[in-house]
Amino acid sequence: MLMVENINLYYGASHALRGVSLKAETGKVTCVLGRNGVGKTSLMRAIMGLQTIKNGVVQWENKDITTLSAYERARTGIGFVPQGREIFARLTVRENLETGFAPLKRADRTIPAEIFDLFPVLADMLHRRGGDLSGGQQQQLAIARALVTRPRLLILDEPTEGIQPSIIKDIGRVIRLLAENKIAAFGQMAIVLVEQYFDFAKELADCYAVMDRGEVILAGDIANMVETDVRKHLTV
Numbered sequence: 001m002l003m004v005e006n007i008n009l010y011y012g013a014s015h016a017l018r019g020v021s022l023k024a025e026t027g028k029v030t031c032v033l034g035r036n037g038v039g040k041t042s043l044m045r046a047i048m049g050l051q052t053i054k055n056g057v058v059q060w061e062n063k064d065i066t067t068l069s070a071y072e073r074a075r076t077g078i079g080f081v082p083q084g085r086e087i088f089a090r091l092t093v094r095e096n097l098e099t100g101f102a103p104l105k106r107a108d109r110t111i112p113a114e115i116f117d118l119f120p121v122l123a124d125m126l127h128r129r130g131g132d133l134s135g136g137q138q139q140q141l142a143i144a145r146a147l148v149t150r151p152r153l154l155i156l157d158e159p160t161e162g163i164q165p166s167i168i169k170d171i172g173r174v175i176r177l178l179a180e181n182k183i184a185a186f187g188q189m190a191i192v193l194v195e196q197y198f199d200f201a202k203e204l205a206d207c208y209a210v211m212d213r214g215e216v217i218l219a220g221d222i223a224n225m226v227e228t229d230v231r232k233h234l235t236v
């Protein structure tokens, strides 16, 4: 279980996260919703250790990881799919996947074959450069690269942004398969998914948290969610 407790984050004088708490359980998809600029990416980067927080606690599998570097957090089993994908344009698809080896022990440095079952297009394009892939293919590569690290917590920051509907569907299917522990190469995972699109989130998520102006203002199980309340905080 991931437990974020009472995080505050500043960019200079700007208070971007205001006492934010979030829980994400193993075997479940927890969706973080909210408009542009409310702090979703800041929260994900704070969880991953890519952004310094002023105070608060990040706890993962009952350990306080607040002071660990991003690299050390990756070694505790946290995989990150950043907003904008951050694919290395000049490296091949295989080389991009191999960048996921960094936090692994030498013996574990293999690309699980199941990755190509989940994303067959990556097998076809293994020797092509990352920069030659379409946006949707790059997104699949970014997810695959995070999976190479065999995460037990997978954080995805807006994986559907700017992607065509057929690939959005594929990505949704993969997220569900991972959450339900249906892929042999990977164990049970907790998944945190940042989304702006309510319908995609609703279909996939078990739990949700809605952010507005640096705060989590609604959270709970999807089953008990009041859709109109949530939508109020998403429409511009």
Ligand SMILES: Nc1ncnc2c1ncn2[C@@H]1O[C@H](COP(=O)(O)OP(=O)(O)OP(=O)(O)O)[C@@H](O)[C@H]1O
Residues within 6 Å of the ligand: 011, 014, 016, 034, 035, 036, 037, 038, 039, 040, 041, 042, 043, 083
């Ligand atoms: N590096 C930074 N320096 C200064 N301000 C920043 C920085 N990164 C983000 N911000 C500001 O912090 C606030 C939260 O941004 P953040 O990117 O976390 O929001 P978001 O909900 O992820 O938005 P989006 O959906 O556009 O990614 C915004 O007002 C943004 O302008």
